[in-house]
Amino acid sequence: MKKRETAPILISSPQNASDIRYLCGTEPPEAALLVKIGQRGTLFVSEMEYNRLRQTVRRGISVVHPEMAGSSWKKGPVDWIEKSVDVKKLIVSSVFPVGLAEKLRQAGFELTVSEELLCPQRKIKTAEEIKAVQGSQRAAVAAMKAAIRQIAATEPDRSGILRSGGKILTSETVRATICHTLLDHDCTAFETIVACGPHSADPHERGSGPLCAGQPIVIDIFPKSGKTGYWGDITRTVCRGAASAGLKKMYSAVKAAHAAALKRVKAGAWTDVVHNTAAEEMERRGYATGPVDGVPQGFIHGLGHGVGLEIHEAPRVSPTVHETLRAGHIITIEPGLYYPETGGIRLEDTIAVTRDGYKMLASCSKHFEI
Amino acid sequence: MKKRETAPILISSPQNASDIRYLCGTEPPEAALLVKIGQRGTLFVSEMEYNRLRQTVRRGISVVHPEMAGSSWKKGPVDWIEKSVDVKKLIVSSVFPVGLAEKLRQAGFELTVSEELLCPQRKIKTAEEIKAVQGSQRAAVAAMKAAIRQIAATEPDRSGILRSGGKILTSETVRATICHTLLDHDCTAFETIVACGPHSADPHERGSGPLCAGQPIVIDIFPKSGKTGYWGDITRTVCRGAASAGLKKMYSAVKAAHAAALKRVKAGAWTDVVHNTAAEEMERRGYATGPVDGVPQGFIHGLGHGVGLEIHEAPRVSPTVHETLRAGHIITIEPGLYYPETGGIRLEDTIAVTRDGYKMLASCSKHFEI
Numbered sequence: 100m101k102k103r104e105t106a107p108i109l110i111s112s113p114q115n116a117s118d119i120r121y122l123c124g125t126e127p128p129e130a131a132l133l134v135k136i137g138q139r140g141t142l143f144v145s146e147m148e149y150n151r152l153r154q155t156v157r158r159g160i161s162v163v164h165p166e167m168a169g170s171s172w173k174k175g176p177v178d179w180i181e182k183s184v185d186v187k188k189l190i191v192s193s194v195f196p197v198g199l200a201e202k203l204r205q206a207g208f209e210l211t212v213s214e215e216l217l218c219p220q221r222k223i224k225t226a227e228e229i230k231a232v233q234g235s236q237r238a239a240v241a242a243m244k245a246a247i248r249q250i251a252a253t254e255p256d257r258s259g260i261l262r263s264g265g266k267i268l269t270s271e272t273v274r275a276t277i278c279h280t281l282l283d284h285d286c287t288a289f290e291t292i293v294a295c296g297p298h299s300a301d302p303h304e305r306g307s308g309p310l311c312a313g314q315p316i317v318i319d320i321f322p323k324s325g326k327t328g329y330w331g332d333i334t335r336t337v338c339r340g341a342a343s344a345g346l347k348k349m350y351s352a353v354k355a356a357h358a359a360a361l362k363r364v365k366a367g368a369w370t371d372v373v374h375n376t377a378a379e380e381m382e383r384r385g386y387a388t389g390p391v392d393g394v395p396q397g398f399i400h401g402l403g404h405g406v407g408l409e410i411h412e413a414p415r416v417s418p419t420v421h422e423t424l425r426a427g428h429i430i431t432i433e434p435g436l437y438y439p440e441t442g443g444i445r446l447e448d449t450i451a452v453t454r455d456g457y458k459m460l461a462s463c464s465k466h467f468e469i
Numbered sequence: 470m471k472k473r474e475t476a477p478i479l480i481s482s483p484q485n486a487s488d489i490r491y492l493c494g495t496e497p498p499e500a501a502l503l504v505k506i507g508q509r510g511t512l513f514v515s516e517m518e519y520n521r522l523r524q525t526v527r528r529g530i531s532v533v534h535p536e537m538a539g540s541s542w543k544k545g546p547v548d549w550i551e552k553s554v555d556v557k558k559l560i561v562s563s564v565f566p567v568g569l570a571e572k573l574r575q576a577g578f579e580l581t582v583s584e585e586l587l588c589p590q591r592k593i594k595t596a597e598e599i600k601a602v603q604g605s606q607r608a609a610v611a612a613m614k615a616a617i618r619q620i621a622a623t624e625p626d627r628s629g630i631l632r633s634g635g636k637i638l639t640s641e642t643v644r645a646t647i648c649h650t651l652l653d654h655d656c657t658a659f660e661t662i663v664a665c666g667p668h669s670a671d672p673h674e675r676g677s678g679p680l681c682a683g684q685p686i687v688i689d690i691f692p693k694s695g696k697t698g699y700w701g702d703i704t705r706t707v708c709r710g711a712a713s714a715g716l717k718k719m720y721s722a723v724k725a726a727h728a729a730a731l732k733r734v735k736a737g738a739w740t741d742v743v744h745n746t747a748a749e750e751m752e753r754r755g756y757a758t759g760p761v762d763g764v765p766q767g768f769i770h771g772l773g774h775g776v777g778l779e780i781h782e783a784p785r786v787s788p789t790v791h792e793t794l795r796a797g798h799i800i801t802i803e804p805g806l807y808y809p810e811t812g813g814i815r816l817e818d819t820i821a822v823t824r825d826g827y828k829m830l831a832s833c834s835k836h837f838e839i
Contacts, residue, residue, distance in 0.1 A: 114484070114564070128673060129781065146765040150809070151671040164765065173789045193568025194484070198582050200567040212568050275652055282648050285641070287659055289693075301521045303498060323659075395516040395534065411499065419543045439520070 107136045108217050109180075109189040109203075109210075111196060117408035118192075118218045120328060124157035132176055133160075134184045143179050145172060177206045192217050222405060222413050223427035229451050229460070231324065232406055232429050235331030236449050236461040238284030239320045242277040243333055243463055246293070246318050249276050250339050251469045255312035261339055270295065270306035277320055286322035286331075293318050299336070299443035302400055302435060312340040315350075315442040321410050330410045331460070332431050334447035337469045346444075349386065349436055350467040353444045356380040356434040357465075360402055364450065364457045366426040370416045374402040377434040378418070386436050396438050403431040406449050428452040429460070477506045478587050479550075479559040479573075479580075481566060487778040488562075488588045490698060494527035502546055503530075504554045513549050515542060547576045562587050592775060592783050593797035599821050599830070601694065602776055602799050605701030606819050606831040608654030609690045612647040613703055613833055616663070616688050619646050620709050621839045625682035631709055640665065640676035647690055656692035656701075663688055669706070669813035672770055672805060682710040685720075685812040691780050700780045701830070702801050704817035707839045716814075719756065719806055720837040723814045726750040726804040727835075730772060734820065734827045736796040740786045744772040747804040748788070756806050766808050773801040776819050798822040799830070 110118050112131040119127040119142070122135060128148040134141045140160045144152055153162040165172050168183040176199060188209045191200060200210055216222070224232070253261035253268050261268040270293040277291050294306030296314040310316055319334040336353075338346065356377035363373045378388070378398055388397025401417030406429050414422050416430055424430070433447030446465060450457040480488050482501040489497040489512070492505060498518040504511045510530045514522055523532040535542050538553040546569060558579045561570060570580055586592070594602070623631035623638050631638040640663040647661050664676030666684040680686055689704040706723075708716065726747035733743045748758070748768055758767025771787030776799050784792050786800055794800075803817030816835060820827040 114566075145770075147672050147770045147807075150764050151674050166760070166765075167763070191567065194566040195568075196484075196564040197561065197567040197570040197580075198563025198565075198584060200570075201582055210567075212571055214568060271655070278652050278657070279649060282645055282652070287648070287657060289657055289659075289695075302517050304521050325659075390536070393537070394520050395536075400515075400517045437517075 107134060107186045107189050109134050109191050110217055114194045115192055120408055121218055121221050123160050125152060125155040126328060141183055177202050216413055221407060223425060224407060224429050231327035231329035232331060233460045234327060235286055235322050235324045235329055238281050238286040238322050239331040239333045240461045240463045241284060242280040242320050243318060243335055245280045246273050246277050247337055247469060249273055250337060253339060255340060259311045259313060260309045261312060267309050269309050281322045285325045287325060288320060288322040291320055296442055300437045300439050302437060313338060313342060315346060315444055317443055317445050328408055330406050332406050332410065332447060332449050333463060334433055334445045336444045338467050339469060342468050345441060350444050352381045352384040352386055353434050353436055353446050354465060357432060357446045360432050364452060366424060366452055366454045368424045370414055370420050370422045370424060371418050374416050374418050377402050381436060394439060397436060398434060399437055403433055405430055424452045426452055426454050477504060477556045477559050479504050479561050480587055484564045485562055490778055491588055491591050493530050495522060495525040496698060511553055547572050586783055591777060593795060594777060594799050601697035601699035602701060603830045604697060605656055605692050605694045605699055608651050608656040608692050609701040609703045610831045610833045611654060612650040612690050613688060613705055615650045616643050616647050617707055617839060619643055620707060623709060625710060629681045629683060630679045631682060637679050639679050651692045655695045657695060658690060658692040661690055666812055670807045670809045672807060683708060683712060685716060685814055687813055687815050698778055700776050702776050702780060702817060702819050703833060704803055704815045706814045708837050709839060712838050715811060720814050722751045722754040722756055723804050723806055723816050724835060727802060727816045730802050734822060736794060736822055736824045738794045740784055740790050740792045740794060741788050744786050744788050747772050751806060764809060767806060768804060769807055773803055775800055794822045796822055796824050
């Protein structure tokens, strides 16, 4: 750890914008480069970004525009770095742009491409960061409740399509309700999911068109706070009116998997073990995972992911990641089952890992039939 | 050109997600890789994305998940590509991830890093694409009008702070009005600018706090359509109540620069010439550009940028880019002046270049004092 902290690292935006935001304490512009040496750093930005950033960056970070370094925007980053920083060895992340990496090497820089996170400390959230995610999560819960209220207030017509005052309720309408509610909490969401029936069988289908009674409706809301930059993430699945016995059994399996996984969560637990706990709970109840006619079905994604300055960040809770959970990790727990013939069910909460268990960041009840 | 079209290219998401969307006709997931050989392509996605994408991609694109290729997610992209595609030479973009580039080379792939766009054809918009940007631009204009109406409906209190029914009008309130209006047009904006007084002197300051009379208020709205994925971009600067003679003169200079640049726009015009036309118009009127006490001021950014599946894309209209405008390019024209002591003024429209001139994609009048 000591070595990582003192070796100079070079971070690029937008590829690792969240690392720059974390280290500099301010949102970087679209294009920026940060050279970080120990506690000090040099942030390269264009002339037009300079004045704002020099007033908002954390102590220890110098903001530099190319002209200040005796260079120019046109001469490009290799020239800026050469003229401003007295190092020849730099660590970059695996998503650093290959074009710039080649130019730096041609100029004599010795680059080490790290497969690890450049900011592993981002995984352990401070009390302030936990509060920030909690703020976004509360906004997500408010939006979820508004969406569920809107669906619950409908009645199915003869063909099962949900209507309110004669008007058809669509995925788009509910998504608008969600987004307006989030805005009222200074949050924005880009890809909100309101997916009904066959659409719900695809975990990332956003959903469109009329919502129907007796079908699962997956609602997945992940807002970013305009103020803090931190995200929240929640999913509920509801069914307007009576659900089939099969759907109810599937919902119970996902709910039980969610509860079983949560029971395993605490500092010291392994991420893959937590995933497998949920997977086994659903398998034991008869829900198989694997391709049928070439189409993957069952529990076809990881149980969870870190949430912070990015919606998907470390640590991953998945069968292929063997990592110890630590107090301060913020993760989602989101088991799901997806079958093209039946539909999909997913239940997701965002939690902070604690020494003895976890803290639910915002609570929202789970009811299938509404 | 012929060679580019037939040489295999390897495109990664999220780094070049818009290229993948363009070539495949569908939004790629967070992590995806596309190998494109002539008119055919192989899109690698995770199991959970497979079923949706195979149903939505353009003809000629095969969607593959690692298990289908006899590989696994854990084995990583080099293994998927080796098992699915019979090529050893690949062209990648300059922002391709360096870590994956190194692994591909170690496995014997011959990578060429292109400094050029992998999809240069994205610059020339089809009629359908122009319509899509126009849709987002119309949403932006509707939001702009709502914002200006809200500001115009206020009265300053004794200290010059704008109030409506006794309540202080803030950047945040106007931003909320803008975002709600955009949502009603199925558009989302993340970084809307409503910057008053000193804030307006920084082109990318989002703005916060009370709005004041007699000060420039820069309003920059750039929404993305949830339906089409295309962006729009517009900026107006307004002043509630009487502006100083100095501010009015500055506004006139920016407006004249905007008009002068537009007069130059047509297929065959050079981007740097169009930029310089605006710059010279403002300089002639006494507005200098350059650092004062180390802080860049004046016209400190390029005149414009392409707009399409990205908010900032090619072609750039800047003094450092010497490129011919072509019919079908969609660009912004956005001269601006920024002085810490006085504030900032920016006026921006999004236009489609035509053979003889340009087409304004959505019209919105320009009045400073409201």
